[in-house]
């Protein structure tokens with residue numbers, strides 16, 4: 324062929340008729356694939372002008388397929404979490420209960436988000452969740468918003484904008500990614516007054532910091548780290564007394580949403596309410612076991628002010644979250660905590676796990692053995708606390724452990740497991756028992772993939 328080599332490039336309609344491309348069109352539709360193909364042909368044309376060789380039709384189809392796949396491959400997918408990290412931040416923290424999943428599905432269509440079936444008129448979003456939350460906690464008033472960071476933003480902005488908020492220096496924490504307490508305070512337009520030192524803060528530090536400019540005392544649970552040794556922080560009850568004497572409200576960010584009972588040194592909502600903090604904020608997932616949401620409980624006048632504030636509209640709870648939250652609240656209220664996956668997982672004993680791990684190891688043959696180990700709660704809750712477990716330890720030879728876990732991530736569904744010193748560790752605590760069979764097949768396939 325002579326003349327312009329660009330004329331030798333496959334025509335668009337020929338590219339779009341290639342079987343790899345038609346397959347992509349089934350998945351993503353014609354316009355998207357055609358656009359990606361157009362760009363690939365443009366690039367090839369530029370390449371030719373610069374003297375690069377003429378790509379074949381298959382080369383171009385391959386480029387288009389790779390680009391389209393890259394566009395969609397990052398979609399949210401269900402995975403098997405075999406890490407033993409119960410509230411895995413990168414895997415969505417708390418998995419929802421069956422009831423919550425059904426509620427989400429129901430709410431996904433037309434639903435009574437803001438509709439009153441009795442009157443046929445407008446209803447108020449979140450009424451039921453707020454009522455259930457009040458029954459559950461015994462708090463005078465409740466408000467559910469989008470997430471805990473949003474709850475803080477709202478409370479700070481509504482109650483303390485352009486005024487001072489007193490916080491202990493040891494509580495100016497970063498909780499995952501971009502969430503830093505001082506940054507939230509700045510975004511809320513409040514002036515941070517740090518008191519005490521990183522490890523020790525005394526009641527007198529708070530007393531000295533309070534002036535007519537003070538709008539709020541804030542206590543934040545430093546969820547994801549622990550200061551040990553020479554430390555001091557006044558008891559919550561002393562801070563509440565100070566709040567009463569000075570007329571400055573106290574806001575308590577509890578973090579994980581543990582209602583009562585004992586788990587490490589997690590603060591509980593019960594203790595916070597018993598101390599009579601003015602407002603408490605906690606997460607709807609984490610140890611509460613529901614969807615990510617910001618739950619605000621406390622004094623009616625303050626909750627009212629938050630509910631009526633314009634920021635409340637900007638951080639309002641979405642219908643899917645609300646549906647999942649209502650179902651989760653009912654599990655708590657009915658005392659059926661075992662409906663919540665995280666509670667089932669947290670309560671599994673090493674003996675429970677050993678039975679399943681043995682079956683898994685038997686199914687895998689010589690490559691697998693059992694090993695004692697531990698999972699963690701995760702999600703920035705209970706740092707340093709370990710969940711004793713019996714792990715399946717896999718020797719992926721001749722594969723490297725990194726190649727093996729990469730293969731597991733490429734499985735359908737993807738499996739996320741820990742790689743450690745030439746071995747791959749599977750902790751069944753975070754795997755629903757009904758998934759054991761599927762996990763075993765995926766592990767077996769991955770082991771034989773290269774053999």
Ligand SMILES: *Cc1c(COP(=O)(O)O)cnc(C)c1O
Pocket residue numbers: 470471472473498502543544545546547576577578579606607615616617703
């Ligand atoms: C997790 C946590 C938050 C943030 O919760 P999100 O739901 O992720 O916004 C805020 N404060 C504390 C103390 C936390 O532990």
